Amino acid sequence: MALGLKTPSGYQHYEDPKKFTRDYLPPEVIKALIPLFVGRAISGEAPVSEEEILELGDPFYPRPRPLEEPVIVPDGSTGSRRLPIVAAAQGGTGHLIIDHTPIDYLVAPDELLHVRDPYGILIVGESMVPAYRPGDIAWVNPHKLPERDTDVVLYHVPPHGLAEAIIKTLVSWSPREWKLRQYQPARDFMEPVADWPVCHRIVGKKNAR
Template structure:
């Protein structure tokens, strides 16, 4: 037993395990193993407990035996491969040209296909828009990319893309903050210059939600 006591003491001093963890592993009170090592109580461990403790010491740190508090151990990060953060390169990016009265003309002929962001993984017809103009600064700067979910319902205090007609080859659009709406109107906000205004839901019948953005590259 003296050899086992010394082996336990050496493992604890090295930060491989701790007394509390070893006691828990053999289903004893938290001070049981420490008393065994430092006070000789009990004089001997059961064969099953001795075997388990020797096995834990030989294997090093494990789920049963967290390192002693106060001792620093090497940080072992779990690295998520980049391939799991984004999907396939099948996400279309469309260009927006400045139109009149703060409107943009979005041409639905992709200027680029990029890795699909995780937030839009599996979303049919999702797309990105390269923004132009300054009416939404500082939320969006020219060259930022809005990430658009075309199937989410309108939601207050969200950014949206409104269309006159369903997007096809190209369409006139408004990219603004949706503050509220009713059966007949959208209430919208822009930041530069700061203003709020309403638009008819009959004229702007298509509403797509912006769910994120990429900063200008």
């Protein structure tokens, strides 16, 4: 079947309101259905692209709010660019749950004016006091390589939507382990790189006060 289901009953599950109570079908089912409705599966044309799905208003692929590009003023200095600020919540001892849906947009520091996909994290928790206090904004460059004695955000998977994360100081690392440091309570500890393979560099902060 075009939907990749072994039997018709696999799709009937989605039409039974007692079994499927979500407002929308799963995104993989939506992607498979769209070409059928527009006739492309019969004509043999290419599948609908992600860009076309965006144009159709798929709720799983909302248009991101456009960011302001850097403005070059007559004297040659660099103007402002606003970056998305995402919120964090406590997700266990030393861990955070970061919602990558922007809650605000703030003017970027100079170091991030020309960086691709930078963002800020609204800090919660006190494990990194005095480096970061609740309410501070940590500025993140997702493409800068890790270095010893710098602050990082580690993720299980590339962040999208809700993502579990750790914000700590990177003491050192090997192909197998990150050695991390926190300040409240003060301790160094190890985390497997296999569990936290995505490392984003924190390059600065905006103090809450």
